[in-house]
Structures are given as C-alpha cells and as structure tokens.
Amino acid sequence: MSEFFIQDKQLSSITRTIVKDEKGKSLFLLVGRWGTKGDALSLYKMNGEMVASIKQISFTFGTRFEIYKNFEKVGTLQKIFRWPGDFYYIQQLHWTVQGNIYQHQYSIRHFNHLIMKMDKATLFSGDYYVLDVTNDDDAPVCICIAAIMDYWLYNRSKSQKLDYRLTPNC
Numbered sequence: 001m002s003e004f005f006i007q008d009k010q011l012s013s014i015t016r017t018i019v020k021d022e023k024g025k026s027l028f029l030l031v032g033r034w035g036t037k038g039d040a041l042s043l044y045k046m047n048g049e050m051v052a053s054i055k056q057i058s059f060t061f062g063t064r065f066e067i068y069k070n071f072e073k074v075g076t077l078q079k080i081f082r083w084p085g086d087f088y089y090i091q092q093l094h095w096t097v098q099g100n101i102y103q104h105q106y107s108i109r110h111f112n113h114l115i116m117k118m119d120k121a122t123l124f125s126g127d128y129y130v131l132d133v134t135n136d137d138d139a140p141v142c143i144c145i146a147a148i149m150d151y152w153l154y155n156r157s158k159s160q161k162l163d164y165r166l167t168p169n170c
Contacts, residue, residue, distance in 0.1 A: 002136050004028075004143065008120070008127035019043075019143055028143060034151050041147055043140050049114075052140035054148060065148050067093075069141055077148055090145070101149055104129055108145060116142040118149075 004027065005020045019028035032041035034056065043052040053068045056075075064078040065089065075090040077097075087099035095115060099106025108115040115134045131146060133139045 001132055001134050002139065004131040004133060004139060005121075005123075005128045006131070006143075006146070008129060017147075029139070029157060030143065030147060041144070043143055054144045054145050063152070065139055065143050074141060077145065079152070088149075093141075095145075097145060097149065101153055104150075104153075107147070108142060116145075 002112055003022045005022065005024075008015060017030040018026050019030065020026050026046050028051070029044045029046065030041055031044070032053075033039050033160055034041070038056065040053055040055045042050055044050050051070060055066045055068070057064050057066050064076055067075045067077060073092070075092040075095070077088060077090045078144045080087045080089050086098070086101045089095070090097070093110070095108050095110050097106055097108050099118075104118055104120050114134055115138055116134065117132050119132075121128050121130045129146065129150075131139075131144050
C-alpha cells in the first residue's frame with residue numbers, strides 16, 4: 001500500500017496539481033481544466049509520460065466522466081444516488097466510491113476489495129488529501145477519481161450544500 005499526498009483544494013482548480021509521496025517527492029502532475037463538456041484533466045509522471053486522463057462527457061442526466069489509463073478507456077464514472085450519502089459507480093471497472101465525500105473521507109472498492117481510501121491530514125507544510133492506494137498500478141486512476149470527487153464537491157450549488165447539512169447521518 002502506498003500513500004499519495006495532494007495539497008488541500010488543489011484538485012478542483014484549473015491550476016497544476018502536484019501529487020507527492022510520503023517523503024515529499026513529486027510523483028505526478030495533474031493539469032487541465034473543468035467546467036464544460038469536453039474539458040479534460042491529464043495526469044503525467046514527472047518524466048513527462050501521460051499515465052491517465054479524465055474527460056467530462058455529459059451534463060444530461062448528471063455529469064459523467066470517462067477515465068483513461070495509458071490512452072485506453074477504463075471506465076465511466078457517474079453519480080448513482082445522493083441520499084443518505086453519495087454513491088458513485090465506475091462502469092467497466094465495477095468500482096464503487098462511497099463515504100463522506102464532503103469531508104474527503106471515502107473509499108473506492110471493487111466489491112469487498114479495498115482499492116483506495118482517502119482522508120485528510122495536516123502536515124507542517126499545510127493541509128493535504130491522503131490517498132492510501134492498495135495497488136500502485138491503480139494509483140493513476142485513483143488520483144483521477146479523487147479529482148472528480150473534488151470537482152463535484154466544490155462545484156455544487158449552494159442549495160445542494162445546504163440540503164446536505166440538513167440531512168442527518170450522511
């Protein structure tokens with residue numbers, strides 16, 4: 001299991017995002033933009049090799065994202081339902097994302113097998129998202145999924161955020 005660190009509130013922005021290991025070494029660079037159909041983010045190793053990407057494909061019946069690993073489509077992520085908590089599904093991979101998306105505390109699973117767990121941590125250099133990934137080969141896709149979750153969290157309408165706060169046990 002490897003840990004990956006991303007500075008708090010960097011995933012949903014248009015700027016470049018650096019993904020580091022537990023020693024502070026830069027491993028990946030996430031670049032691109034969100035907001036309209038066709039927008040994409042790309043994840044590169046620090047040597048410039050693109051290892052994964054996300055493409056926003058739909059606003060009809062909810063936003064959906066295609067996930068690519070090494071230029072091959074591996075899945076389509078979409079929100080399935082919202083109450084009592086958000087539940088996301090990645091077609092083709094048969095992965096689910098569940099937990100407290102609002103607190104950045106969630107997990108990705110393939111049935112009962114843990115793929116990734118996300119949490120927050122405060123380090124001397126600031127607040128970070130911590131991604132614990134079971135298999136290093138899944139790390140690029142997991143980082144892309146974390147970026148999508150962050151996008152959905154920070155781009156909800158104020159009424160949706162208020163509705164969530166009023167819903168008990170989410």
